[in-house]
Amino acid sequence: MSLLEITDLTVGFDTEDGLVQAVRDISLTLDEGEILALCGESGCGKSVTAMSVPRLLPPDTTRLSGSVKLDGRELTTLPEPDMRHVRGKDVSVVFQEPMTSLNPSFSVGYQITEVLRRHEGLSRRAAGDRALELLELVGIPAAARRMKEYPHQLSGGMRQRVMIAIAVACSPRVLIADEPTTALDVTIQAGVLDVFRDLRDRLGTAIILITHDLGVVADIADRAVVMYAGRAVEQATVTELFANPRHPYTLGLMKALPTAAVGGRLAEIPGMVPSPLSDPDECAFHDRCPRVQVDCRVSRPPLVRQAEGHLAACFHPGGQS
Amino acid sequence: MLWFILRRCGSAVIVMFLGSVLIFLGIRALPGDPATVMAGQEASPEVVEAIRQEFGLDKPLPAQYVDYIGQTLTGNLGRSTQDQLPVIDIIAERLPVTLELSALAMLVAIVIGVGAGIVAAVRRGKVADYVATGFGLAGLSVPHFWLGLLAILLFAVTWRVLPASGYVPFTQDPAQNLQRMILPALVLGTGFAAILMRQTRSAMLGALSADYVRTARSKGLSEAKVVGAHALRNSLTTVVTVLGLQLGALISGAVVTEQIFVIPGFGKLTVDAVLTRNYPVIQAVVLITVIGYVVVNLLVDIAYAFLNPRIRLSGGSHD
Amino acid sequence: MTEQAVTAGRAARRRRLWRRFRRRPMPMAGLVLVVGFVLLALAGPLVTGDPAAQDYLATLAPPSPAHLMGTDDLGRDAFARIAHGAQVSLQAGVLSTLLAMAVGIPIGLVAGFYRRWLDPIVMRLVDVTLAFPFLVFAVGLAAIIGPSLKGVVLALGFSQLPAVIRITRGEVLAVREMDYVAAAVADGAGDGHIIFRYVLPNCASPLIVQATVAIPAAIIGESTLSFLGLGVQPPTASWGVMLTTAQQYLSDAPWLAIWPGLMIALATLGFNLLGDGLRDVLDPRSGR
Numbered sequence: 058m059s060l061l062e063i064t065d066l067t068v069g070f071d072t073e074d075g076l077v078q079a080v081r082d083i084s085l086t087l088d089e090g091e092i093l094a095l096c097g098e099s100g101c102g103k104s105v106t107a108m109s110v111p112r113l114l115p116p117d118t119t120r121l122s123g124s125v126k127l128d129g130r131e132l133t134t135l136p137e138p139d140m141r142h143v144r145g146k147d148v149s150v151v152f153q154e155p156m157t158s159l160n161p162s163f164s165v166g167y168q169i170t171e172v173l174r175r176h177e178g179l180s181r182r183a184a185g186d187r188a189l190e191l192l193e194l195v196g197i198p199a200a201a202r203r204m205k206e207y208p209h210q211l212s213g214g215m216r217q218r219v220m221i222a223i224a225v226a227c228s229p230r231v232l233i234a235d236e237p238t239t240a241l242d243v244t245i246q247a248g249v250l251d252v253f254r255d256l257r258d259r260l261g262t263a264i265i266l267i268t269h270d271l272g273v274v275a276d277i278a279d280r281a282v283v284m285y286a287g288r289a290v291e292q293a294t295v296t297e298l299f300a301n302p303r304h305p306y307t308l309g310l311m312k313a314l315p316t317a318a319v320g321g322r323l324a325e326i327p328g329m330v331p332s333p334l335s336d337p338d339e340c341a342f343h344d345r346c347p348r349v350q351v352d353c354r355v356s357r358p359p360l361v362r363q364a365e366g367h368l369a370a371c372f373h374p375g376g377q378s
Numbered sequence: 379m380l381w382f383i384l385r386r387c388g389s390a391v392i393v394m395f396l397g398s399v400l401i402f403l404g405i406r407a408l409p410g411d412p413a414t415v416m417a418g419q420e421a422s423p424e425v426v427e428a429i430r431q432e433f434g435l436d437k438p439l440p441a442q443y444v445d446y447i448g449q450t451l452t453g454n455l456g457r458s459t460q461d462q463l464p465v466i467d468i469i470a471e472r473l474p475v476t477l478e479l480s481a482l483a484m485l486v487a488i489v490i491g492v493g494a495g496i497v498a499a500v501r502r503g504k505v506a507d508y509v510a511t512g513f514g515l516a517g518l519s520v521p522h523f524w525l526g527l528l529a530i531l532l533f534a535v536t537w538r539v540l541p542a543s544g545y546v547p548f549t550q551d552p553a554q555n556l557q558r559m560i561l562p563a564l565v566l567g568t569g570f571a572a573i574l575m576r577q578t579r580s581a582m583l584g585a586l587s588a589d590y591v592r593t594a595r596s597k598g599l600s601e602a603k604v605v606g607a608h609a610l611r612n613s614l615t616t617v618v619t620v621l622g623l624q625l626g627a628l629i630s631g632a633v634v635t636e637q638i639f640v641i642p643g644f645g646k647l648t649v650d651a652v653l654t655r656n657y658p659v660i661q662a663v664v665l666i667t668v669i670g671y672v673v674v675n676l677l678v679d680i681a682y683a684f685l686n687p688r689i690r691l692s693g694g695s696h697d
Numbered sequence: 698m699t700e701q702a703v704t705a706g707r708a709a710r711r712r713r714l715w716r717r718f719r720r721r722p723m724p725m726a727g728l729v730l731v732v733g734f735v736l737l738a739l740a741g742p743l744v745t746g747d748p749a750a751q752d753y754l755a756t757l758a759p760p761s762p763a764h765l766m767g768t769d770d771l772g773r774d775a776f777a778r779i780a781h782g783a784q785v786s787l788q789a790g791v792l793s794t795l796l797a798m799a800v801g802i803p804i805g806l807v808a809g810f811y812r813r814w815l816d817p818i819v820m821r822l823v824d825v826t827l828a829f830p831f832l833v834f835a836v837g838l839a840a841i842i843g844p845s846l847k848g849v850v851l852a853l854g855f856s857q858l859p860a861v862i863r864i865t866r867g868e869v870l871a872v873r874e875m876d877y878v879a880a881a882v883a884d885g886a887g888d889g890h891i892i893f894r895y896v897l898p899n900c901a902s903p904l905i906v907q908a909t910v911a912i913p914a915a916i917i918g919e920s921t922l923s924f925l926g927l928g929v930q931p932p933t934a935s936w937g938v939m940l941t942t943a944q945q946y947l948s949d950a951p952w953l954a955i956w957p958g959l960m961i962a963l964a965t966l967g968f969n970l971l972g973d974g975l976r977d978v979l980d981p982r983s984g985r
Contacts, residue, residue, distance in 0.1 A: 113596055145598035152596075157589040162611040162687065172597040207687040223597065389824070396825045404837055519966035521917045523924050523937075524958030527944060535948045626830030633832055634921055638944070649925050652840050660840045667833045 058129060059086035060263050061110065061231055066123035068105050068114065076120065079105040081287045083123075087231065090257055092264045094278035094295070096271060096310070100330060102287040103267045107233045109133075110265075111148045112140055127230065146176040149224040153236040155216035159208040165192075166204035169223050176227045191222040195252050214245035221252055228260055235267045250277050271314050275299060283307045286330055286341040289360060293367040303363050303374035305346050340372070348373045379690050382683055390676045397668040398450075402443055405661055415657050418459025429456070450665070456658035465662045468647065473666075475545065476632050476643035479562055483628065483635075484621075486567025487574050492617060494571070495578025499586060500605055510575060517572025522631045526565045526638040533561060543640040562639045566631050570624055577620045581613035588612070615685050622678030625671060707898065714978050724974020730967025734960075738787040741780030748777040748934040757950045767952045769942055778934035779956055785935045786964065789849055789919035790912040796854030797861045797911065798904065804858075805865025806892060809873075816866070823859045831856040831918065839927040846919075849928040853915045860907055868900045902979040909972030913965040920961050936961050 068080040080102040087093050095103040108114050110125055110132065125132045127147060132140070152158040159168060169191060170184035179187060185204070192200035195218040208216055217237060224232055234253065238246040254277055256262050266278055274281050274295060281298050283291040283306065291304040302308045309326040328345035331337065340346070343353040352372050360370040408415050413430040430436055432454075434445035449455075455465035498510035534542035540561050546554040585591060586609050594608040633645030640646075644663065651659035683689040718724055742748075752764075752772035760767045766775035808819040829837075835852035842848050872878055878895050886894075922928030923937030931938050936957035943953035 111596060113592065141598045141600065143598065144596055150593075150596040152589060152593060154589050158593045160590040160594065160608050160612070162685070163608075164687075171599070175597065175599060207691065209688050210691070220593070223593075392821070393825050397829070400825070400829075401837070404841060408841060515966060515969060516962075518969055519913070520962045521920060521958070521965075523921060524940065524954075524961060527940060527947065527954045527958065531947055531951055531954060535951070626832075629830045630832035630921070634925065637925055648836055649927065652836050652844075653926055655840070657840070660836065664833050664837055668829060671830055 060089045060091075060128065061087040062124070062126045063106070063110070064124040064126075066106060066109055066125065067121070068102075068109055069120040070115075071118040071120065079287055080109070083282075083284075083289055085282055085289070085292065087263050087265060089230075089263055090261045091280065092253070092257060092266055092278045094266045094268060094274040094281040095284060096268055096274055096281055097284035098269060098330065101284040103284050104235055106284070107235065107265050107267050108150075110231065110233065111144045111150060113144075113150065142176070145172050145229075146227045147229055148231045148233065149227070149229040151217070151220050151224045151232065151234040151237045154240055155213050155220055156240065158220055159216055161208050163207075164204065165206055165208065165211070165219050169204075169219070169226060172223055172226045187226070188222070191226055192219070194225075194256075195219075195222045196248065197222075213241055214249065217241060217245075217249055218252065221249070221256075225256055225260065225262065229262060231263050231265065232256070233265045233267070236269070237266070238273060239268070239270070246273075253277060271310055283310070288341065288370065289368075290342070290371070291367075291369040292360070293364075293369075297364070297367050301364070301367070301375070303367070303369035304342075304371045305348050305373075305375070306342050307369075308375060309345075340370075379683065382689060383680055386676055386679050390672050394669055394672050397672070398447065398665060399443070401661060401665050401668070402446055405657060406439070406442075408657070416456060416459075418656070421459070455662040455665075458659050459656050460654060465658050468659065469644070469662060469666060472642060472644045472647045475547075475641060476636065476645055478548065479559060479566065479635065479641065479643060480628055480632050482559055482563035483566035483570065483632070486563055487570035488621075489571075490567065491571035491574025492578050495575040496582055496605065496610065498575065498579045499582030502583065510579070514572045514576045514579070517568055518576070520569070522565060522569055523634045523638055525568060526562070526635055529561050529565050530638070543638075545641045545643075558639075558641075562635045562641060565638075566628070566635045569631060570628065573624060574617065574620060578613060578617055581616035582609055585609035585612045611685075615682055618678055618682050618685060622675055622682075625674050625678075629667060629671065718974055718978045721974055721977075723970050724977075727967045727970025727972075727974060730963055731971055734783060734964040734967060735787065737780055738783035741783055742777075745777035745780045746774065748773060748781040749932055750774065750777075757946060757953075759950070760952060766956045767950065769939070769950075769953055770946060775939070775953060775956055778939055779936070779960055781934040782936040782939060782957065783960065783964075785846065785923075785929055785933065786916045786919055786961070789846065789853060790915040792850045793853035793915045793918075794857065794908050794911045796850060797857035798908075800854070801858050801861030802865050802897075802900070802904075805862040806869060806896065808862065809866040809869025809896075810888060810892075812870075819862065819866075823862055826855070826859050829856075832921075835918075835922055835927060839922075844922075844927045844930055846929050846933075849919050849922050852922070853918050856918075857907075857911045857914075860911070861904065864903045864907055865900050868903065869896050872896050872899050906972060906976050906979060909968050909975055913968035913972075916961060916964055916968075920957070 063086070064084050066080060066083045067078070069076045069078045083102075083106050085093070095107060097103050105114065109121060110127070112132065114121070121133060123133070127143070132143065135143070159165075163171075166185065166188055169188035170179075170181065173179045173184040173187055174181070177184075177187075188204060189200050192203060197203055197215060197218050203211070203215075203219075208219075211219065217240075221237075224234075232253075237253070238249050241249060250273065253264060253266070257264060266273070268274060278295050280294050281292070282289050283298075283304065285306050291298070291302070291307045293301075298307065299311070302311060306326070313325065326345055331341050331344070338357060339355060340349075340353040340358055343349045346353065348371075350373060358370045358372045360368050363369045363374055405415065406412055411426075413426045413433075413435045414421070416433070416435075417426045417429050433449060433456075434442055437445070453466050455469070457464055458468060494510040494513065498507045501507050530542045533540045541558055544558055546558055548555040582605075586605070588609075590612075591604060591609050594604045599608075629645075632643065633648055635641070636643045636645040637649055647659065648663045648667075650656070651663065750773065752758075752768060752774070754772070755764065755768050756770055756772040758764055758768045758772070764774050764776065766779060768774055769778070804819060808816045831852065834855055835849070838848045838852050842851075872895050873882075873891075875895075878891060881891060881895070919928055920935065920937035920940070923935040924940050925937075926941070929935040929938055931941075939957040940954060943950070943957070946953060
């Protein structure tokens with residue numbers, strides 16, 4: 058049994074224009090100590106999928122079906138008070154925007170100790186000592202001084218490290234990192250990714266990394282799920298995925314990578330993502346696909362096994378190289 | 379922080395100085411001899427002459443201003459033309475009444491306004507939100523004095539549960555005092571509660587959709603903690619600012635409320651003074667109101683800085 | 698962007714804003730109330746007859762077909778006085794707002810344009826103005842020129858002045874940063890051209906919203922001052938004056954206290970609803 062099992066997860070939101078389906082029929086697993094990347098363009102449903110685990114989606118408008126099991130325990134039907142013991146303790150989150158995700162009115166120290174006192178029942182002093190260790194763990198110099206400072210006094214990279222310190226404070230089983238490096242300078246990105254790798258190695262934390270950047274995926278992830286228009290289109294270990302990308306969309310993403318650019322030009326994927334209001338029967342990618350055939354316009358390709366541990370949803374997958 | 383406070387104090391002093399000049403010139407802009415104006419129409423020539431000497435009214439204007447400020451700073455605000463009592467004594471008697479009324483009204487406004495604003499924001503789009511928003515609009519549109527008349531009509535005339543008017547000093551009989559103050563305080567407080575409610579609601583809506591509130595939720599904190607600590611703390615600056623901006627309106631409201639409920643406070647003193655052309659009293663109440671207003675605004679600024687770590691720690695200004 | 702494109706773009710924007718505005722029930726209700734109030738003020742006095750006509754046989758009479766809203770202590774028809782009071786309220790609201798705009802817009806323009814040496818002086822004076830609560834200023838004016846509608850309009854206009862100056866100055870500073878204005882300046886356009894072509898049109902939206910805040914405040918302000926005896930003087934019919942009378946006969950003739958207050962509340966509510974709607978449509982940044 059895997060640490061985390063998501064089965065047939067479908068998430069929609071009520072809006073003024075009707076029900077918007079953000080995620081359709083996603084199934085995935087996450088093992089202890091594993092770093093799983095969820096990748097795709099913005100709006101593909103990767104964040105919604107991940108936020109369904111700690112149930113951080115707006116409760117009034119979210120329509121969710123399927124199953125999310127942590128250690129065999131069903132989270133989707135867990136009463137809210139019990140869920141609050143899971144959030145921040147078993148499942149924690151590092152958000153995309155370090156500039157706005159910390160509360161500007163509270164000191165760094167308070168924001169870290171708060172979660173320790175909530176879940177570990179530590180005294181103020183014990184929580185303070187532990188927070189200091191955490192700041193050192195995530196590589197913040199002069200940690201004692203930083204404890205008393207406020208978010209506006211820290212750089213973006215430092216804030217993201219504080220966010221990570223908060224997220225790992227209670228040694229979570231699963232850490233969700235939502236585009237953790239997107240808002241940061243390239244030079245700082247590598248340092249933050251090192252922190253994640255280090256945490257996995259030392260604490261055995263399983264990490265779900267949400268990113269649109271395949272460079273980050275190649276750098277740190279063990280396995281990757283590529284999503285498009287709310288569905289998983291390809292899933293494989295990172296080495297397998299980069300060696301044998303089967304889905305034309307995955308291939309397109311790789312061509313858009315700066316390192317893959319030949320002759321100094323980045324390849325773009327032409328066309329637009331279909332509207333999430335409609336649920337077409339055809340392949341959602343057919344309008345933009347270079348390999349499109351008649352069958353792609355008639356029915357939707359299922360996610361099927363292409364090789365050992367490699368799934369792809371395409372009628373005309375790329376061949377083995 | 380200290381630098382910030384000093385700078386604010388400095389500009390407050392400048393504003394008070396310019397305010398006093400304006401008042402000084404206002405009295406001199408009146409037709410007729412200022413000494414006669416200050417002494418009252420029926421005063422004897424000796425009294426007029428005494429006032430002329432006391433305030434140096436035969437000297438050139440700048441010298442007169444210096445005399446005026448000197449007398450004011452030593453507590454000599456002149457004598458009321460009605461009963462020849464020192465103005466400073468009259469004000470010392472009337473001011474506490476108004477302060478009590480204002481404080482009670484403020485309490486009502488904060489409890490109802492901030493409370494309803496938080497509930498409306500948390501229950502956005504639900505019945506409670508519509509009730510609170512409707513109350514906010516109604517409270518904004520109904521003038522204090524009409525609300526006061528309606529309150530008297532209902533509570534004193536129709537139901538006869540509370541006295542319509544009158545005042546008993548708190549030191550004499552606290553129970554009687556509060557019984558007579560509760561209706562005026564509610565009337566005065568309701569309008570401010572409406573304004574406060576609208577501002578709190580919109581600040582809380584902003585805070586509740588902020589990223590840091592999502593972070594707080596992801597920590598597994600209780601909803602009470604998420605709303606009460608993380609969101610509210612960041613909305614408080616707005617609440618404090620609104621309170622500061624509404625002080626002028628609170629003073630105006632107190633004047634009207636005292637008139638309706640016949641409370642012998644500072645506001646009633648002001649209106650009576652204008653109606654009887656009691657210029658020494660008018661000059662003093664305007665000056666004291668301006669000073670009080672500037673000082674309280676200064677306190678609001680400092681409270682604002684204290685709530686906002688960016689200002690508290692940098693010593694910079696927030697504009 | 699050419700000037701024609703700017704003008705055409707503005708016309709198209711106005712049409713779009715009106716479509717967005719029309720669909721909302723609350724602002725439309727506000728518009729109906731405001732139009733009703735203006736109609737009452739303009740046409741009401743023509744149909745209701747003389748507000749000073751006394752009917753000694755019917756003093757303090759309850760509402761009846763002859764006197765729709767009853768009569769006061771002197772037997773004057775309350776409805777006729779309400780209609781004339783509407784006129785006074787409208788005058789106070791509109792005149793004070795026009796006064797504030799007529800004085801405030803030029804000051805704001807000048808302060809924004811000549812930032813270096815005039816701006817600090819103007820803004821400090823604005824601070825001093827803000828230190829005078831509206832009622833204190835009204836009290837001072839009433840003391841100096843005597844209680845009258847003129848004093849009320851002056852006091853109300855003066856109290857709005859800081860807001861108008863700040864809005865205009867802010868728009869000047871913002872507009873001067875825009876690319877097409879910078880281009881016009883580079884082409885040698887004069888200050889006058891910049892002001893009338895770009896700055897004033899941009900001030901229109903925030904100033905309209907400001908007016909929807911200022912007019913109801915002025916309506917309440919006028920009635921408050923008149924109620925206190927510091928504004929419009931009897932026998933002129935003003936809603937505030939009517940309430941002063943009503944206060945004396947609260948237990949005998951409660952209807953006298955109901956009508957004027959209700960009218961103030963409805964007129965103010967109308968402007969508030971309209972203002973909220975306009976703010977939502979014109980300024981999407983300030984969510985409610």
